[in-house]
Amino acid sequence: MSLGPRVADWLDERTGWRAIARSWVDHPAVGGGPWALAIGTAVASVLGVLALTGVVLMTAYAPSPQSAWASVHYVEFVQDRGWIIRGLHYWAAQALIMLAAIHVLHGAFVASYGHKREIQWWLTLLVLALSLGAGITGGLLPWDQRGWWARVVEGNIVGLAPVVGGFLQEMMSGGPELGALGLSRIYTLHVALLPILFAVAVVGRRLLAGRGATGGAAASSRQAAQALLVFAAVVAVLFALTGKAHGARLEGPADPMSDYPARPEWFLLFLYELRKFFHGAGEFWGTTMVPGAAAAYLVLLPWIDRPSRPRALALTPVVAIFGGAVGLTVVTLRHDAHDKQYQKMRAKADAQDALAIRVAGQGIPPAGGLAMLREAPELRGRAVFDAHCASCHVLADLGDPEKATATKLDGWSTAEWIQKMIHDPDAPEFFGRGPFKGQMPSVDVRPKDQPPDEPWSPMTKSDAEKHAVAAFLASEGSEPGDPPPQGDASQRALGQKIVSERCTTCHLYKGEGDDEGSDKAPELSKYASLAWTRSQIANPASPTTYRSKALDAALKKHMPRFDGDLSAADIDLVARWTRATARGIPVR
């Protein structure tokens, strides 16, 4: 006898493994025939994939508010083919919920809860409940916007439960707010408690499979072959889904301060929609009692569906429960698809996500994804502009061009922009809508209110002079690392000469000028440099920018100073973002 069978025999004598294995493969397919077997095998296959990929993911995932998002970003975007493992895990989790629901529905139709098989039916229900629990807990682990906000809303729904609601919510969140302890708890549930219960449910179902059986056993070799085919098909589908989505979606890091349009996971959308039918004190009914009653009905189905009664009577509520859940989900998806406000906020969130993912590609600080967002000019600068500047200014997609009362900043301080601006300062995109309207004369257009008999000469005698002024002023704001300034040195020298000789009637250049002492026209040296921009945002009435009259009450709706509202760091970040975005160069 060769070594293999001898070792097998040796083991069998000591463990009886052959009989155990046979009992697992040969268990009789009862109460539903081949379909029940296929669904059960698919559930088991998906669970296997989840266990394998889950353990593998644990080798990279780090559960803490600082490291969770960063480590998932690493798995998804940095680690070699990490996205395949994460994608398989994610799609298997979604598939599990679908399959577990189908399993329950199918089981109800074929009455797999027949006499003495109630516990098997409950284990099927338990698998569905655990799938939902694993989906909810797993959704939070990336600590991204979607998962975090979904959990906040779900946690507050739990908090609605009478008496124990507040306690349960605190236990799940690890405190009054979802924080570090909450994540550790959810993680423990996801990787330890729920898998143990899954194992109990699956093993229990298998051990009890023969009990209460009325049908005969199917041929074992055929069963095993079918099971392997189902397994192969499940794996193929999961790979296809993973490939199509290139892993699984990761949104930006959880930001409790953002105005994120929160929605629950897709499998809880029906609850979200159901909740809309109930208001005030009734809300608890919508979120807890109605689904609770549906669950109770399924649990008690073995006693409700009796051979003495027509089956249609017992099954109609089952169809209503599942049909209702699908229907409510469709209603919510359609509602959101047609909700312009939601779509607008969703698009904003998507843009933020894409930026966060891109910035994270350069490396995430140890303080985590959110700290990265707070320190990245590309994101934080944009957010500060949106919150504090976009009510008057327009830049890129921010601000409302109809309501703007200050300069449109697209192209601001580029040679093309300056050229147009000094030609027609009162155009609506420049000073035309703001307090400086009528304050600055055109360099080459005779003022309308100038009496025809008075002498007037343009400040720039030719287009060449105007272009020289524009090229020079644009170069004043250049920072190291910017693209090289336009025009040649002689052109800029001409521009500098014109600026220092003619513009200084009102403007300052290097602290000199403003013969009439109007104290209103800005300093032009280093115009639109980073330092100039920071100074202007912090306090427009600074001698290095718009000077003391900039905050004069007579200038209605003038630009306010922000050095009280914004930290120096935020002013720097918004200055960097504004300057670079206006010039169309990368934000640094």
Add this chain to the structure above:
Amino acid sequence: MTESSKTGRRRAVKSLAVLGGALGCGALAVPTARFVIEPARGSAGAGRWIKTLRLDALREGEPKRIALIADRRDAWTLERDVELGAAWLVRRGSGVVAWSTTCPHLGCAVDRSATGAGFNCPCHDSSFDANGKRLNGPSPRDLDELDTRVEGGVVLVDFRRFRQGVPEKEPVG
């Protein structure tokens, strides 16, 4: 030894074993339950005055969203000067009215409504008028007003959290 004394002793040993088992389980259960429950219990809502912006930076009647910045302790971490929350601030003459941006319903961030007059929650469409009063939607109460005071021209806000989804304004954490 008689049969009855044997049975009696067996019974005593059995009771002792059950008692010992129960004590053992209890000895494990109490500290483990404590370990899980205690850190999550929040103390009842102590407020904290947070410095925001200068009063003259607020325009009369026009709501402004302000981040409330202070230190945050979360289990083992202490973060300096982070955003704890946000508030809508509206100037009313020499005073300021503040509302938490947290929707009293389920905790999403309340934004200004599209028409600009009041506030609106993007999650479940609760809406509030310019005075924070509930107009429609599922929110069980008005926006949560926060106490404010002005000191040396600077607006201070008493930042608190309140339990969501209940009609009463009940401080937490």
